[in-house]
Amino acid sequence: MVTNGIAHNLFSFKFLSQRAAQAIDVELMSPSGGGFVFEQLVELAGLSVAQAITKEYSKDTHPRIAVFSGPGNNGLDGLVAARHLSHFGYKPKVYYPKRQDKPVNNGLLKQCTELDIPFVDTPESGLQDSDLVVDAIFGFSFSGEVRQPFVSAIEALKATQIPIVSVDIPSAWDVEKGIFRTLKKAERLKETTHELELMPG
Numbered sequence: 001m002v003t004n005g006i007a008h009n010l011f012s013f014k015f016l017s018q019r020a021a022q023a024i025d026v027e028l029m030s031p032s033g034g035g036f037v038f039e040q041l042v043e044l045a046g047l048s049v050a051q052a053i054t055k056e057y058s059k060d061t062h063p064r065i066a067v068f069s070g071p072g073n074n075g076l077d078g079l080v081a082a083r084h085l086s087h088f089g090y091k092p093k094v095y096y097p098k099r100q101d102k103p104v105n106n107g108l109l110k111q112c113t114e115l116d117i118p119f120v121d122t123p124e125s126g127l128q129d130s131d132l133v134v135d136a137i138f139g140f141s142f143s144g145e146v147r148q149p150f151v152s153a154i155e156a157l158k159a160t161q162i163p164i165v166s167v168d169i170p171s172a173w174d175v176e177k178g179i180f181r182t183l184k185k186a187e188r189l190k191e192t193t194h195e196l197e198l199m200p201g
């Protein structure tokens, strides 16, 4: 879901607890439940993010998109979104500083590379000359204080004036209490994408 406006819309969202969000994933991937496999869910999540962006931000006005991908599955959603955004005619570039050597990660990296999507070394170079940033750093497994190498990425997101589209939740929010603790920060965020509400089922 992508919404215009900020604070007045935050309270019209339906938020899921961390436990509920994880339970939905388990249910979706259960053979007796949704029967989905992990890769399908990541693909659907990233595609949903890219589609949501096309609805809110035309490639004519916001062609250059920075994607910040984190170390977990939220970051994979970002890589998938980058690929679809490229197919949709946008010009994405990706900041992905902490990579896991797993088949799904490596496959998504390869697909982005083959589309000539640039990978940048710093958050600043990601944001430079970008019209919008996709925040796919942390999702529902984030906890505690932000650790490196993501401190500077979060600071860069706080400082930027371009629209931010967050996957699941704005990164570095306390998953359970963030909306109440960081409402001021949220008011600065332009957009929030809640991928879980876009999932099938």
Ligand SMILES: NC(=O)C1=CN([C@@H]2O[C@H](COP(=O)(O)OP(=O)(O)OC[C@H]3O[C@@H](n4cnc5c(N)ncnc54)[C@H](OP(=O)(O)O)[C@@H]3O)[C@@H](O)[C@H]2O)[C@@H](O)CC1
Residues within 6 Å of the ligand: 025, 038, 041, 042, 043, 045, 070, 071, 072, 073, 074, 075, 076, 077, 137, 138, 139, 140, 141, 142, 143, 144, 145, 146, 147, 148, 150, 167, 168, 195
């Ligand atoms: N699960 C699924 O099936 C599906 C999930 N999906 C998506 O994945 C998201 C959940 O994925 P996830 O569980 O990998 O968690 P996520 O928030 O991306 O990353 C956690 C990583 O961050 C790190 N980290 C944590 N705290 C930190 C800190 N304070 N400071 C710094 N680092 C910190 C920690 O890494 P570590 O530092 O421990 O190596 C950990 O590995 C979910 O929101 C949705 O978007 C969908 O694609 C559909 C299928």
